[in-house]
Amino acid sequence: MSDSDDNAFASADEGDENSSQKTESKQVAEKQKKTDVEAAGVNKDSKTPQNAVPSKGKGKQQSRNKKGKNSSLAAQKENAAAKKQVARTSESQKSLDSGSSSHKKEVGSGDGKDTSNPVGHITTEVKGSTHEISVSSQKDSQSDENSSKDAEADVLKKTDEKNLEGQGDTKDTNSMKSPEEQKIAESDRDHHTPQQEKVLRQLEDSASGGWGWSNWGSSLLSAASNSVQTFTHQVGDGLSTIMDTVESSLGVPDPESVGEVYKIAQTVSSEAPESENVMNQTTEEKVITSEEELEAQVKDVKAQSKNEKAEDTGQNTSTQSVTPNEGSGWFASWGVGDLAKKVQDTGKSLAAKGQTLMTEGFDAVEHLAAGGIDVLENIGKKTYNTLAEHDPALRKTRQFLTPRGNKPNLSSTLREAKDQAEMKQKQDEANQEALKAHFGTLFDDYQGLAHLEALEILSNQSEKKVHSLLNSLANEDLKAIKPQLLKIKNAFELDENAEDTGDQDFASLVQRHLCELELGTVPDKLNTVHQMVQAWIQDFDSHDSSHMQSIKETHEKSIQALAELTAKGVEQFHKAGEMVLLDKDKDKDCTERAHSLARLTGVLCHEIGNLSNKFVACLNKLVEEEGSSEGVTSMVTNIYLEASNSSTYIQDAFLLLLPVLQHAALEQAILARSS
Amino acid sequence: MSYAYLFKYIIIGDTGVGKSCLLLQFTDKRFQPVHDLTIGVEFGARMITIDGKQIKLQIWDTAGQESFRSITRSYYRGAAGALLVYDITRRDTFNHLTTWLEDARQHSNSNMVIMLIGNKSDLEARREVKKEEGEAFAREHGLIFMETSAKTAANVEEAFINTAKEIYQKIQDGVFDINNEANGIKIGPQHSPANQSLNVSGSGGNQGGNCC
Numbered sequence: 092m093s094d095s096d097d098n099a100f101a102s103a104d105e106g107d108e109n110s111s112q113k114t115e116s117k118q119v120a121e122k123q124k125k126t127d128v129e130a131a132g133v134n135k136d137s138k139t140p141q142n143a144v145p146s147k148g149k150g151k152q153q154s155r156n157k158k159g160k161n162s163s164l165a166a167q168k169e170n171a172a173a174k175k176q177v178a179r180t181s182e183s184q185k186s187l188d189s190g191s192s193s194h195k196k197e198v199g200s201g202d203g204k205d206t207s208n209p210v211g212h213i214t215t216e217v218k219g220s221t222h223e224i225s226v227s228s229q230k231d232s233q234s235d236e237n238s239s240k241d242a243e244a245d246v247l248k249k250t251d252e253k254n255l256e257g258q259g260d261t262k263d264t265n266s267m268k269s270p271e272e273q274k275i276a277e278s279d280r281d282h283h284t285p286q287q288e289k290v291l292r293q294l295e296d297s298a299s300g301g302w303g304w305s306n307w308g309s310s311l312l313s314a315a316s317n318s319v320q321t322f323t324h325q326v327g328d329g330l331s332t333i334m335d336t337v338e339s340s341l342g343v344p345d346p347e348s349v350g351e352v353y354k355i356a357q358t359v360s361s362e363a364p365e366s367e368n369v370m371n372q373t374t375e376e377k378v379i380t381s382e383e384e385l386e387a388q389v390k391d392v393k394a395q396s397k398n399e400k401a402e403d404t405g406q407n408t409s410t411q412s413v414t415p416n417e418g419s420g421w422f423a424s425w426g427v428g429d430l431a432k433k434v435q436d437t438g439k440s441l442a443a444k445g446q447t448l449m450t451e452g453f454d455a456v457e458h459l460a461a462g463g464i465d466v467l468e469n470i471g472k473k474t475y476n477t478l479a480e481h482d483p484a485l486r487k488t489r490q491f492l493t494p495r496g497n498k499p500n501l502s503s504t505l506r507e508a509k510d511q512a513e514m515k516q517k518q519d520e521a522n523q524e525a526l527k528a529h530f531g532t533l534f535d536d537y538q539g540l541a542h543l544e545a546l547e548i549l550s551n552q553s554e555k556k557v558h559s560l561l562n563s564l565a566n567e568d569l570k571a572i573k574p575q576l577l578k579i580k581n582a583f584e585l586d587e588n589a590e591d592t593g594d595q596d597f598a599s600l601v602q603r604h605l606c607e608l609e610l611g612t613v614p615d616k617l618n619t620v621h622q623m624v625q626a627w628i629q630d631f632d633s634h635d636s637s638h639m640q641s642i643k644e645t646h647e648k649s650i651q652a653l654a655e656l657t658a659k660g661v662e663q664f665h666k667a668g669e670m671v672l673l674d675k676d677k678d679k680d681c682t683e684r685a686h687s688l689a690r691l692t693g694v695l696c697h698e699i700g701n702l703s704n705k706f707v708a709c710l711n712k713l714v715e716e717e718g719s720s721e722g723v724t725s726m727v728t729n730i731y732l733e734a735s736n737s738s739t740y741i742q743d744a745f746l747l748l749l750p751v752l753q754h755a756a757l758e759q760a761i762l763a764r765s766s
Numbered sequence: 767m768s769y770a771y772l773f774k775y776i777i778i779g780d781t782g783v784g785k786s787c788l789l790l791q792f793t794d795k796r797f798q799p800v801h802d803l804t805i806g807v808e809f810g811a812r813m814i815t816i817d818g819k820q821i822k823l824q825i826w827d828t829a830g831q832e833s834f835r836s837i838t839r840s841y842y843r844g845a846a847g848a849l850l851v852y853d854i855t856r857r858d859t860f861n862h863l864t865t866w867l868e869d870a871r872q873h874s875n876s877n878m879v880i881m882l883i884g885n886k887s888d889l890e891a892r893r894e895v896k897k898e899e900g901e902a903f904a905r906e907h908g909l910i911f912m913e914t915s916a917k918t919a920a921n922v923e924e925a926f927i928n929t930a931k932e933i934y935q936k937i938q939d940g941v942f943d944i945n946n947e948a949n950g951i952k953i954g955p956q957h958s959p960a961n962q963s964l965n966v967s968g969s970g971g972n973q974g975g976n977c978c
Contacts (some may be wrong), residue, residue, distance in 0.1 A: 541809040548840050669806035
């Protein structure tokens with residue numbers, strides 16, 4: 092695309108020079124016209140077989156590959172006789188009639204000059220590549236006006252070659268060539284239609300007049316503009332009309348797309364002749380309403396050409412029909428499908444009109460060349476206007492191009508995420524720290540929670556059982572058993588006042604109360620923990636400050652000890668509950684057991700309180716010795732808080748045993764009654 | 767410490783098949799040749815990771831003695847997984863599986879994942895129950911099967927973890943309603959540690975004020 096743009100600009104720059112060359116080109120064109128006419132009859136017929144092959148591979152590839160294509164073509168042309176491809180063409184040429192041979196001669200004359208052209212004329216063949224091309228090529232190297240003659244010759248030669256190729260090419264030769272070449276060949280063939288070819292030749296000639304063909308790229312533009320122009324001329328509208336049409340069909344053309352359009356136009360125009368036949372069938376649908384006038388004319392032209400071609404090449408029509416469709420598909424992807432069709436139509440009409448157009452075409456070409464810059468200017472203006480129309484002051488465009496401040500931008504999002512992650516990590520660390528001294532977590536770790544849960548299950552089950560048993564009992568039985576149940580319940584009324592804060596022989600007390608239960612459970616775990624805690628406290632007391640742990644460690648240890656002791660206490664109650672349920676010994680009074688358990692609870696709670704006092708004393712000792720009271724108050728508070736929590740857990744566990752004992756008592760009673 | 771899920775397991779089976787030893791091996795990675803009789807139920811817990819998620823297994827190791835059956839049955843409820851253990855060197859423990867299975871199915875939720883475990887696989891010389899028999903039983907009753915050795919730790923981890931994987935898969939499949947704790951699955955206390963730490967720091971703040 093950029094190529095075509097550049098070319099367009101180049102042509103605009105040197106538009107002045109074009110006029111001088113045009114005259115020359117006119118003459119040439121006339122010459123060629125004649126030859127074309129001669130060849131025409133032959134070409135038409137020979138076209139048929141080849142057309143089927145080349146139609147594929149068009150579109151983007153074609154435009155992309157143009158350079159490569161061109162260079163290869165250039166090489167071809169330089170050594171018209173020698174090159175393989177030329178050989179091919181010559182082979183094919185043999186089959187051709189005298190008309191083709193005359194072309195060859197012309198080619199031959201142009202050979203010498205061709206070699207001097209670096210880029211190659213390649214594109215020349217491209218339908219009527221025009222002044223713009225020549226302008227750019229002039230720029231490049233061969234600016235001499237003399238060279239125009241050479242260029243002429245080149246053009247002729249090329250076209251001839253192509254004609255020959257197209258005529259003589261079998262499918263095989265085509266397939267050997269690169270896709271671009273095939274296309275070119277195709278387009279050449281297209282030109283074979285007598286009228287078309289003549290027109291094109293003329294155009295080429297005029298273009299070549301005084302201009303070198305070194306810049307192949309320009310040929311694209313020129314071809315496009317040429318065909319467009321010719322059409323315009325024929326229709327009687329000025330160039331501007333076409334531009335308008337193009338723009339309107341484009342919708343919102345931008346410079347790039349315009350360039351693209353030109354390229355497309357070229358391709359299309361190259362295809363146009365061959366697709367004439369096809370177009371008859373297909374174009375009608377494609378034609379744009381906005382261009383109705385043009386359409387009407389085109390249709391007329393179509394009708395003409397239709398009649399002609401239908402007779403000549405019935406086969407071709409079907410095969411070629413693929414090409415325009417493909418092309419239009421591609422164009423449509425660029426949003427210029429309409430334009431493409433238009434151009435196709437133009438090409439068709441141009442070809443159909445044939446000779447009558449020739450002279451007019453010349454003038455049109457000249458026009459175009461002279462007005463090239465104006466065209467571009469026009470396009471640019473239209474583009475801006477179109478944009479501005481939908482987007483006043485280009486606000487949206489600017490918005491789109493410059494990121495908005497209120498949009499969340501990446502860096503701030505990332506920063507936020509990072510902050511959050513850091514905060515989370517800190518919190519996690521704090522949590523881990525906190526968990527070390529967290530009573531609930533530790534209590535769970537020591538399985539206190541699990542035992543409490545299990546005890547709860549037992550309790551709930553027993554409660555249900557008690558209810559169902561009570562409901563099943565006869566009234567007198569109920570009366571008999573009720574006092575005992577009440578006694579058990581009373582036993583579970585904890586005496587809060589009984590607590591004194593003095594030291595107690597924990598181990599022996601626990602042992603004694605458990606024995607009273609006569610459940611066979613031993614307070615091993617409870618005692619083990621208690622001994623461990625006692626040992627730790629003694630160790631703490633016996634050491635001086637240098638061996639002492641930090642305040643934090645002491646606090647953690649205190650909470651741990653409380654949690655563990657509590658967990659074991661709960662476990663003890665849980666086990667007691669299980670054993671009570673399992674113990675079917677009717678001799679054992681449940682009320683007694685209830686009292687024993689109540690005492691055990693008292694001992695445990697007392698011990699918890701006692702230990703918490705000792706822990707606090709340890710903390711205070713540390714504070715005195717270290718002189719720093721930082722955080723200690725909260726720790727002391729925490730220890731007392733957790734100690735009371737601990738007591739609550741133990742008392743809860745104890746209270747959960749009430750239904751269990753009642754259940755046991757009921758079963759005993761029922762058992763006693765039944766026995 | 768925090769976990770995504772908590773699965774409640776129960777270990778059931780005849781007395782002496784090595785239930786408590788399996789638990790000890792799993793939680794403490796050690797083996798105790800002589801183990802006290804379990805009274806009622808004992809507990810063990812361990813964290814495992816499945817699919818990148820921390821899962822806490824809360825294992826209820828029940829007493830195998832017949833006398834405890836009435837109590838241990840109560841604990842079946844609310845278990846997400848069960849390890850049904852027999853001793854490959856004692857045919858009778860294998861023969862009792864049906865009773866255990868009926869018990870488990872009757873007293874637990876229907877989605878409970880049951881892993882059949884033939885323990886003491888290290889005692890190959892004294893084997894009375896072929897592995898194929900265990901496999902067949904498992905197949906017949908829709909259980910997962912493994913032979914383990916609490917002594918050598920062979921397959922112990924796998925037994926617990928595979929069960930957890932099965933439960934996890936059932937959660938993913940939507941079979942388990944994780945919001946119903948009767949299924950033996952609890953969602954981890956993701957936020958409770960934060961609250962706790964807030965409390966701690968809050969009290970710390972108070973203390974700071976007091977100091978001044």
